[in-house]
Amino acid sequence: MERLIIVVAVLPLISALLIQLFAGRIGRGIARLSVVFTTLSFILSCVLLALALMGSEIQTFSLGSSVSVLLFDPLSILLATIILGISLIVHLYSVRYMAEEAAYGQFFVLLDLMTAALLFMVLAGDLITLVISWYLVGIVLYFLLGQDTRSQTAYRFAFWTLITYRIGDIPLILAAALLYNAYDTWSLTVIFDAIMANPDAHQVLGLPLTQVVAGLIGLSAFARSAQFLLHTWLPYTMDGPTPVSALMHAGIVNAGGFLINRFAPVFIHSGDVLNWIFIVGLVTAIFGSLLMLTQNDIKKALGYSTMGQMGFMIMECGVGAFSLAIYHMFAHGIFKGTMFLSAGGVINQARQDDGVPKDELYTFAVEKQPNKASQPWLLMAAVTLAVPLVILIFSHLLISQDYFHKQGAIVLLFFGWVTGAQLIFATYRMRAQNIWRLVGLSILSLLVVVLGYVFISHAFDLFLYPDPEFRAQLYQAATIDILRFDVLVAFVALTVVLGWVITYFGERSGYHRRQKSKRLWLNFYALISREFYVTDIYTRLTRLILSISSRLNVWLRWI
């Protein structure tokens, strides 16, 4: 029965081939053909997911050689089902949305090819299949984003995506080559078994192989999941068709989280690579969220929002909460896909009526008018300060010296709760002044986070990593020493407090700042509005390379 996984992966390919061959004869009916094949594949993947949930064994299926193997395990089948679910929604949406496009058939061919590439990526049982599908996702995405061949802009930004993805291919290929040289096999399961049995068997340039490979896999994941400095492609690729944006933000961009999960046995023995992954995720989450707030284009704001979410997802991997990252991927995929697919409708509606109520939130956020009451602010400041302190005190004194820094995910979620609760405080407070309701909401948010973490994360943990020892090893691998942990918590706590203090005084003075601080603020705003000059630096660098290329051609007389 599990062998059906081959059919699941191959169906979109057959659909693409049929559309290519018969597009001329069946005209616009090709969309229906594509939808039928995707539905069929989705149903089969659901059946296989049910089998996996019932405890079906991990199996591999060869497609004819040792370098084309599909893997049936909980991670692969869960992600295949998610991909097919999102792809099906995108297919259904595209049937009418793309109807006016000249290359209607070609769009569905590419959509099916993309679905197939993503499926092969998550189902890959060997390094070659993984590298090929990883590479092809970038290529197919380039053409999907450049669907409108009249638009130079669409192609310009599609190229940004392509080149970032290609840069991300390099570390993956290096990692695959290193693993093959060390273990003399392309099979992922064989390599992982060997690593689990003897993690320190191989060295590269004086470093443990697992550490080098984990670092390379991390780099590859960063490029695919738009981590800071490799993120510029994500918010700019909005000239592509909306269904492609939805597929990209709901599915493709999550590939980094998948890759880290796939190589979980390597990350267990990766030294402090997970700590670095955490830091990159943290920086991305902060920068992504900050940039999202300054956008005036709904799709670009969604792009930066995705970047922030990807930062969180990578952070979760960095604290050892691998299965939580998969849940995040799933939840964010559904959420962001819906937002993209409804973005057009929202824009259309907003053209008729902006729908923004002229309430206190409006006067504060848009008109920059001060609010009067200060009591909830003090309460918020107290909560902001108290929660990190309580965490520290409890972790060090009452529970155990190392409990919380082993369970970094919980700490992360607590801080997530603090931020979320404060947002609810702030937003709600400006709408009504009911302090008890405020406190009630904040406690509710805590319950949602804690229960959500306990139940959902535990369920995903049990399904994806059923071995408790393996799970413990994952958290252990993400452990940081007590001093660094304390410094990190103190830093985050101080940043949050500082943010609130600034907001508080800003609100009290109604943003009528002194000249000096106003200039400082404007400079900061300019920095954010230029997106920290990252794109400008890349553009300069590109021009420099092209200028060198051109000069070389002139000097060497074009031969």
Next chain:
Amino acid sequence: MPDLLTTLLAGIFLPLFPMSMVFNAILDKVKYNWLRALLFLGWPLVGLLILQNSNPEMPDWVLILALTTSFLYALRMLTLREVNQWSGFLATSLWGLLWLPVIQGVSAELLYWFAISMSIPLVLMVFLSAGLEKRFGAAYTGLYGGLARTIPRYSGVLVTVVVAATATPLFPTFFIMLDMVVETISNKPVAALALLLIWLLWSWAGARLIQGLIVGRASKFKVVDMNINAISFYSIVLIALLASGVYLSGVIL
């Protein structure tokens, strides 16, 4: 000394800079498409034949020069606008890398296979370039643009051939490159990195070529799109290349 002379002579055909300029100068002068196609197919084979017959001792600098040559031409491809020149530079960059398997002692049969697999997409490029010259009078990127709207079938084939030529899966060059990286990563990690960088430049150059040719509004000129017979020909060759790539993966990986 004879070893050095043989290596230098082979360096004309398996391009080593500055001998690499010979091929591009000849390609520039040749006006017949069939001769260009023949040059693309035969040039690296001559180099391999020379090496096979003389079996010279390879000095260490050959690998460095081969990688430098390949990198140089990959970099120079970025700003080329003429399709024939672009194909010539890509050929130089690709064939330069054949020194790696030669140094590693890969069998002669496999080396010929590598060379032919690398050259076939370039031969297709020659015919496609000729088609552009016939329709528009020149095969320059950015000169007319919008081919995807003007001649969509032709553009589809052109894009696929560029993708095949720039070592994209599942075409043979992809597996050859992968094999080279695998073979060099342990002993010469810097060479493996250089290979990947060159590969990246090919993708960049390919994207620039595609964008310069197919993107934009439809041309005002009325030109005929590719006919079914031609499409069938290109499709068969490309499918054969794909099949050969898949087969090659089983042989070398």
